[in-house]
Amino acid sequence: MAEQKTLQFHKPRLNGSIKVPGDKSISHRSIMLGAIAEGRTTVEGFLEGEDCLRTIEIFKQLGVSIERQGTNVTIDSPGIENWTTPSDELYAGNSGTTARLMLGILAGSNVSSVLTGDESLSKRPMKRVTIPLQSMGAKIVGAEDDEYLPLTVKGGELSGMTYHVPVASAQVKSAILFAGLRATGKTIVSEPAISRDHTERMFEQFGVSIETNGNTVTIEGGQTLQASSVKVPGDISSAAFFLAAAAMVENSCVEIVEVGLNPTRTGIIEVLRQMGAAIDVHEETGGRGESYGTIKVSKATLHGIEISGEIIPTLIDELPIIALLATQAEGTTIIKDAAELRVKETDRIAAVTTELKKLGASIEATPDGMIIHGPTPLKGTSMNSYGDHRLGMMAAIASLVADGEVIIEDPACIAVSYPNFFEHLTALVNNG
Ligand code: S3P
Numbered sequence: 001m002a003e004q005k006t007l008q009f010h011k012p013r014l015n016g017s018i019k020v021p022g023d024k025s026i027s028h029r030s031i032m033l034g035a036i037a038e039g040r041t042t043v044e045g046f047l048e049g050e051d052c053l054r055t056i057e058i059f060k061q062l063g064v065s066i067e068r069q070g071t072n073v074t075i076d077s078p079g080i081e082n083w084t085t086p087s088d089e090l091y092a093g094n095s096g097t098t099a100r101l102m103l104g105i106l107a108g109s110n111v112s113s114v115l116t117g118d119e120s121l122s123k124r125p126m127k128r129v130t131i132p133l134q135s136m137g138a139k140i141v142g143a144e145d146d147e148y149l150p151l152t153v154k155g156g157e158l159s160g161m162t163y164h165v166p167v168a169s170a171q172v173k174s175a176i177l178f179a180g181l182r183a184t185g186k187t188i189v190s191e192p193a194i195s196r197d198h199t200e201r202m203f204e205q206f207g208v209s210i211e212t213n214g215n216t217v218t219i220e221g222g223q224t225l226q227a228s229s230v231k232v233p234g235d236i237s238s239a240a241f242f243l244a245a246a247a248m249v250e251n252s253c254v255e256i257v258e259v260g261l262n263p264t265r266t267g268i269i270e271v272l273r274q275m276g277a278a279i280d281v282h283e284e285t286g287g288r289g290e291s292y293g294t295i296k297v298s299k300a301t302l303h304g305i306e307i308s309g310e311i312i313p314t315l316i317d318e319l320p321i322i323a324l325l326a327t328q329a330e331g332t333t334i335i336k337d338a339a340e341l342r343v344k345e346t347d348r349i350a351a352v353t354t355e356l357k358k359l360g361a362s363i364e365a366t367p368d369g370m371i372i373h374g375p376t377p378l379k380g381t382s383m384n385s386y387g388d389h390r391l392g393m394m395a396a397i398a399s400l401v402a403d404g405e406v407i408i409e410d411p412a413c414i415a416v417s418y419p420n421f422f423e424h425l426t427a428l429v430n431n432g
Pocket of ligand 1: 024025026168169171174195196316317340
């Protein structure tokens with residue numbers, strides 16, 4: 001039987017300052033670009049989460065030398081032209097980012113390989129990536145019309161193309177840009193709303209020129225990456241759990257330092273502001289690299305809002321914790337245009353609705369979001385994580401506002417993105 005964790009707090013308050021682990025999206029990309037570039041790339045602040053460790057293991061199988069000491073990583077690569085064909089399957093575990101971005105990278109490499117994943121990842125849609133890649137000439141085949149892992153990729157020549165991604169997805173956009181880097185001619189990708197732009201920013205850091213114009217990104221094929229050094233800021237998607245906790249738990253004030261403030265990721269800050277949270281943001285750097293800074297949130301009276309449209313991609317991974325926050329806000333919160341939640345690590349609309357209802361929340365699922373009426377008192381119960389890290393952390397934060405015990409089923413999945421989550425939770429609550 002899967003492990004459980006029981007949490008119970010009596011009138012807790014959260015106080016203190018923490019630095020959350022490195023950004024998951026940026027950590028993946030630092031290894032990917034470091035492995036494509038010939039020579040030595042160093043990474044500081046790497047996320048030691050299971051998803052990012054999968055990306056490292058895959059590149060080791062491709063003949064890239066990668067040494068990791070905690071959050072410091074050194075990559076010595078022979079360059080994408082000189083990778084070796086792996087003898088085993090490449091296992092992406094639970095990581096959608098690893099799987100989808102690797103498809104774009106492998107398509108334009110010199111190697112043939114088979115990409116696999118765990119049970120959850122093997123049910124997630126891949127055609128959104130295989131269709132555009134195949135139209136660039138990629139040789140990718142798999143079950144059910146190439147929709148699901150395992151997928152066999154035979155690297156080879158690609159041609160640039162113009163493609164409109166039907167849903168805003170950085171994974172799809174990035175896979176196409178990786179393929180575009182190796183293709184002949186120009187590749188132009190546009191999307192309905194701007195998704196996270198870490199790939200574009202890191203390409204520039206590695207000496208590749210990229211043109212961004214509104215929702216359209218253009219890359220000229222055949223450019224060579226220069227090995228670089230990457231500093232990974234804290235993950236705002238991890239910070240979001242404690243920011244939300246501070247906003248709804250009485251007498252709380254939490255500060256998160258050195259956290260990423262890339263504007264394609266900061267929708268949570270906007271939502272906290274609109275809901276009435278006392279929030280202070282101090283940016284330390286700006287410009288084309290990844291900006292970062294300090295966010296401080298204190299408890300305030302919150303009210304419901306509507307969250308829809310272009311802001312959705314900038315907070316897509318924060319919607320589970322935002323839904324919990326909305327249960328403590330006065331009035332109705334409407335989340336729309338977020339059908340993508342249904343194809344994340346689990347169906348997050350169904351899972352969040354079911355689990356928050358168990359706590360006594362007034363929440364209903366819609367095809368593309370949720371409607372939450374608040375405030376409602378929450379009572380302790382047993383909550384399922386569905387093996388999804390963000391559901392596990394939502395359940396843990398719920399224990400701070402629930403009356404009684406919250407039992408989290410299968411909390412181990414939290415290590416996917418936040419291995420020291422419970423230590424930080426204990427540290428912040430004990431400081432109260
Ligand atoms: C990610 C993009 C998002 C996000 C995921 C990480 C990335 O997914 O949900 O956790 O690193 O590119 P989509 O691209 O499917 O929106």
